[in-house]
Amino acid sequence: MRPVVLSERLRAVAGMVTTGNRVCDVGCDHGFVPIYLVQQGISPKVLAMDLREGPLRAAREHVEAYGLGGQIATRLSDGLHNYDIGEADILICAGMGGGLMQRILDAEREKTDSFRELILQPQSEIEGFRRFLRENGYGIVDEEILEEDGKFYQVMRAVPEQKESTANSGEIRETVTVGGTVADLPIDELCKLRDRYGPILLKKRTPVFLSYLEREAVLFREILENLHAQGLHEEKRRRRYEQIEALLRDNERVRHM
Secondary structure (H helix, E strand, O other), X not given: XXXXXXXXXXHHHHHOOOOOOOEEEEOOOOOHHHHHHHHOOOOOOEEEEEOOHHHHHHHHHHHHHOOOOOOEEEEEOOOXXXXXXXXXXXXXXXEEXXXXXXXXXXXXXXXXXXXXXXXXXXXXXXXXXXXXXXXXXXXXXXXXXXXEOOXXXXXXXXXXXXOOOOOOHHHOEEEEEEOOXXXXXXXXXXXXXXHHHOHHHHHHOXXXXXXXXXXXXXXXXXHHHHHHHHOOXXXXXXXXXXXXXXHHHHHHHHHOO
């Protein structure tokens, strides 16, 4: 059979996997990422798990059709519930909301902490998800952003690291260089920007990332215009205006770094 062809988003996920490691794919859907990883020689063995019977059955059929049953195992599992520590080196968790992914990672921390790397692609609540990783001892070591069918996707690789205390972080400043510009920022502000936009994406500043920032700025301006047109007499509407105004200022700061 022909090699599996992945979407750009899923290729970015697979591309984050360090070659030679065993992989556990939670939420494997129809199993195409596990098949791709084995076909391309990226991973020698993959455990494909999903909560739903239908997609897992489809994944099993695809694995068998490609003759990869000896290298890819399928298993019904709610998150990591049916995973045993030591079965894989790398965890893939992609294509879900950030809140759901956080619950999966946090539900069985001993299992989550046993992986060398986490390849993650949250579909929503990305700022909160990055904050969860940072506050729970995971460092983001690589990130990619891509646009597919008019939507932006962010993929990250995180590794366990020693958790550092952030107490009194607002009293500490750090000098950083982003896009050739030196900035002296309080640590809490820097953490906020890194959580929102990605610590590695801020350094890479790829054309897709800059396009994402521009589109976000346009959206914020449109919201501000609509709120202003409706009037800011109501407290709720005024607070919303101030929130969006603050987000736009952060966006402009990052764009001009």
